[in-house]
Each structure stands twice: as C-alpha cells, then as structure tokens.
Amino acid sequence: MTEMDCQQLRECSAELALGALSGPERASALMHLEHCLECQNEVKSLSTLSDALCDLVPSMEPPVGFETRVVARLRGPGASRRHWPVQGLGLAPRRWLAAAVAGLVLVAGGAGWVIGDTSRAGPPSPAPRVAFSWGSFRSPGHSGDIGEAFVSWGRPRWVFMTVDLGRGDGIANCFLVEKGGHLLQVGSLDLSHGSGYWGAAVQAPVWQVTGARIESADGRILATATFS
Amino acid sequence: MSDEALLAGLTVNDPGVATAFVRRFQGKVFGAAFAVTGDRDLAEEVAQQAFERAWRHARMYDPRRGPVQAWLLTITRNLAIDHLRARRRWGFEATDLTDQVASLARGPEMEAVADDAGTRLHRAIGLLPPEQSRALLLAAFRGMTAAEVAEAEGIPLGTAKTRLRTAMGKLRASLSDQGVEP
Numbered sequence: 165m166t167e168m169d170c171q172q173l174r175e176c177s178a179e180l181a182l183g184a185l186s187g188p189e190r191a192s193a194l195m196h197l198e199h200c201l202e203c204q205n206e207v208k209s210l211s212t213l214s215d216a217l218c219d220l221v222p223s224m225e226p227p228v229g230f231e232t233r234v235v236a237r238l239r240g241p242g243a244s245r246r247h248w249p250v251q252g253l254g255l256a257p258r259r260w261l262a263a264a265v266a267g268l269v270l271v272a273g274g275a276g277w278v279i280g281d282t283s284r285a286g287p288p289s290p291a292p293r294v295a296f297s298w299g300s301f302r303s304p305g306h307s308g309d310i311g312e313a314f315v316s317w318g319r320p321r322w323v324f325m326t327v328d329l330g331r332g333d334g335i336a337n338c339f340l341v342e343k344g345g346h347l348l349q350v351g352s353l354d355l356s357h358g359s360g361y362w363g364a365a366v367q368a369p370v371w372q373v374t375g376a377r378i379e380s381a382d383g384r385i386l387a388t389a390t391f392s
Numbered sequence: 393m394s395d396e397a398l399l400a401g402l403t404v405n406d407p408g409v410a411t412a413f414v415r416r417f418q419g420k421v422f423g424a425a426f427a428v429t430g431d432r433d434l435a436e437e438v439a440q441q442a443f444e445r446a447w448r449h450a451r452m453y454d455p456r457r458g459p460v461q462a463w464l465l466t467i468t469r470n471l472a473i474d475h476l477r478a479r480r481r482w483g484f485e486a487t488d489l490t491d492q493v494a495s496l497a498r499g500p501e502m503e504a505v506a507d508d509a510g511t512r513l514h515r516a517i518g519l520l521p522p523e524q525s526r527a528l529l530l531a532a533f534r535g536m537t538a539a540e541v542a543e544a545e546g547i548p549l550g551t552a553k554t555r556l557r558t559a560m561g562k563l564r565a566s567l568s569d570q571g572v573e574p
C-alpha cells in the first residue's frame with residue numbers, strides 16, 4: 165500500500181469525510197494525514213459538514229412506549245456490564261478517523277485507557293513516514309469481508325478493528341498475531357447483533373505483526389485478518 | 393438543564409436523568425435512524441442502541457468536537473448504516489431516496505426567512521443538480537462507497553467520485569459564505 169500525495173488526498177477527501185472510502189484507500193489516505201496538517205484541516209472541515217448533514221434530518225415521533233423501553237434497557241441486564249474506565253474509543257468506526265484527526269488520543273494507562281489530548285501539543289514535527297498495515301476480516305461461516313483491521317506504526321501506534329458477524333452479542337477479544345503465531349491481546353469489543361468495533365493507541369511492544377484475530381470470550385475464533 | 397449537563401448526569405445512573413435525556417433527543421434520534429433505514433421497526437432498534445451506546449460512552453463525549461446532539465446523531469447514523477450494510481449483504485434493498493432528497497432540500501416551512509446554517513444547507517441541497525444530491529445522500533445516509541454509488545447509479549467510478557466531491561464542495565461553500573450576497 166502506498167501513501168497518497170496531497171493531490172490524491174484532496175480528490176478523495178469528501179468521500180473520506182462521508183465515510184465512503186474503501187479500507188485500502190482509507191488506509192493510504194490516513195498515512196498521508198498523519199503528517200500533513202493542511203490536508204488534516206481540509207478533512208476536518210468536510211467532517212463538520214458531514215455532521216451538519218446528519219443534523220438536517222427532520223425529527224420523527226418514535227413509536228408509543230419507546231421512551232419506557234429505552235430507559236428499561238439502560239437499567240436492564242446490559243447495565244451490569246457497564247464499567248469505567250471505558251476500553252477503546254467510544255465512537256463508531258467511520259468517526260474514528262475524524263477523532264484521530266481532531267487529536268483525540270487514547271493512551272494505555274495502568275488501570276485502563278485514559279483519554280488524552282494532543283491538540284495542544286503544538287504543531288506536529290515533521291513526522292517520519294508512518295507505515296500502515298491493513299487487512300480484512302474473514303470468517304469460515306461467511307463469504308467475503310466481514311470487517312477490517314488497521315495498525316498505524318507511528319507514535320502513538322494506532323490499532324483499529326471493526327467486525328460484523330451478522331449475529332451474536334457479548335464481549336469479544338481483539339488480538340494481533342505476530343510472526344510465528346504468537347497472540348497479543350490488545351483490547352476487546354462489545355458485539356451487538358454481531359457487530360462491534362474497537363480502536364485505541366497501543367503501547368505494548370509488538371513487532372512483525374502478520375495479522376489480527378477476534379475471539380469470543382470462550383476462545384472461539386470469530387474472525388481472522390492477514391495483513392497485506 | 394443544558395444538553396451537556398444532561399449527558400453528564402447520565403454517567404451517575406439516575407433514571408430521572410436518563411428519562412429526561414431520552415425525552416429530549418428521541419425525536420431527532422428516531423428521525424435519523426428512520427432516514428437511513430426507512431423501516432420503523434429497524435429504526436426503533438437502532439435508536440435504542442444509539443441511546444444505549446451514548447449512555448455507555450457518555451464520558452467519552454468531547455464538547456470541543458461539537459454539540460451533544462451532533463454526537464448522538466453521528467452515533468445513530470453510523471449504527472443505522474452498520475445495520476443497513478448487514479441487511480444489504482442478505483439481499484435487502486435500500487429504500488427509495490426521492491422523498492428524502494425532497495425533504496432535505498425543502499426543510500421546515502418556517503425556515504424560509506431564517507438564515508441559520510441549517511437553512512443555508514437546506515437551500516444549498518435544493519440547488520444541487522439531482523444527480524449530485526442523490527450521490528451525496530447515498531454516501532451520507534446509505535453508507536455507500538463511491539464504487540457502490542457508481543454501481544447503484546450505473547455510472548463510471550470517476551463520475552461518482554466527481555459528483556460527491558462537487559456536492560460537498562458546494563455545500564461547504566454555502567456554509568462559509570454567510571452574510572455574503574450570492
């Protein structure tokens with residue numbers, strides 16, 4: 165995968181802001197954004213527009229009893245799973261990029277993930293070229309891609325995984341697979357109807373990563389990705 | 393109570409606060425979920441999940457990135473698109489966009505004389521050539537990539553990319569040139 169230049173980035177920045185870029189394209193756009201402040205600003209302003217579009221949708225009266233059902237759900241069995249600090253990034257996958265661009269960074273701390281802010285860290289120094297690894301998730305039970313995994317080898321080292329298995333709820337664990345097959349657990353995601361995402365800056369020492377894997381809490385392999 | 397205070401209140405597990413929060417935003421959230429899915433049952437499921445996710449991640453909200461409502465609606469849209477993508481894999485058809493384009497371009501009647509950002513955006517969508525507004529809505533509210541837009545519209549990929557880029561460029565200009573005569 166090669167990094168985009170400014171010209172190529174500008175040509176796809178609208179798609180990027182709308183979340184309409186395919187995985188490999190997005191990865192090579194992100195590689196460029198890691199060190200180009202001008203293009204970051206361009207994507208930021210288009211992301212604001214994308215949010216404004218969302219806001220235009222008219223309100224609608226929800227079905228009778230909606231409020232009661234939601235509040236019951238917030239206090240229901242799922243509520244016991246709630247724990248702080250939150251693991252991972254509390255944003256949907258398409259927004260992960262915008263958050264990264266906006267300088268939201270999660271730093272691994274002793275007790276869990278702590279949210280940090282790099283936006284006050286001054287202008288970015290001319291960063292070294294950052295490599296990206298990307299792979300799509302596959303699963304024996306599914307044909308085609310069911311998600312994707314990214315690793316950005318910069319500082320901080322970003323890892324991001326998203327998966328949609330079609331069904332199933334609960335916690336699943338996210339691993340990086342090192343050369344030789346050694347597994348390193350980097351986080352966990354919360355599957356809802358089979359779909360979930362996780363992303364964070366990871367400080368654990370990892371090298372020679374060949375892919376990623378998502379496993380159920382009882383160790384069943386749900387999805388594997390091989391990095392290109 | 394401000395939106396931010398209400399959201400902060402969510403983190404202390406007070407059912408009264410949770411009810412107030414849901415009541416304040418349920419119309420917008422359900423509307424956004426329905427706009428993407430076009431299905432009332434699925435929209436309810438998506439809207440419920442959106443509130444659940446907002447509640448679980450209330451402490452992750454960053455006011456510098458935008459108002460609470462925008463944050464909540466982004467969560468809703470992304471969840472709805474995830475559901476839609478899953479369904480599309482199983483062969484469900486996306487709903488027709490014509491009505492949606494019309495309603496987004498029109499905006500509420502009373503806005504005719506207002507000049508806020510939302511009104512300008514409504515107007516700007518109304519001024520887009522239909523093929524550009526369709527491409528934009530397919531990407532923004534159906535979660536389609538440019539390649540998927542090209543396939544859905546029966547046009548070359550380059551054309552789909554150009555339509556998306558041009559549409560976003562025009563809309564952004566409409567937001568930035570406030571108070572300036574056209």
Ligand SMILES: [Zn+2]
Nearest residue numbers: 169170200203
């Ligand atoms: Zn650039």
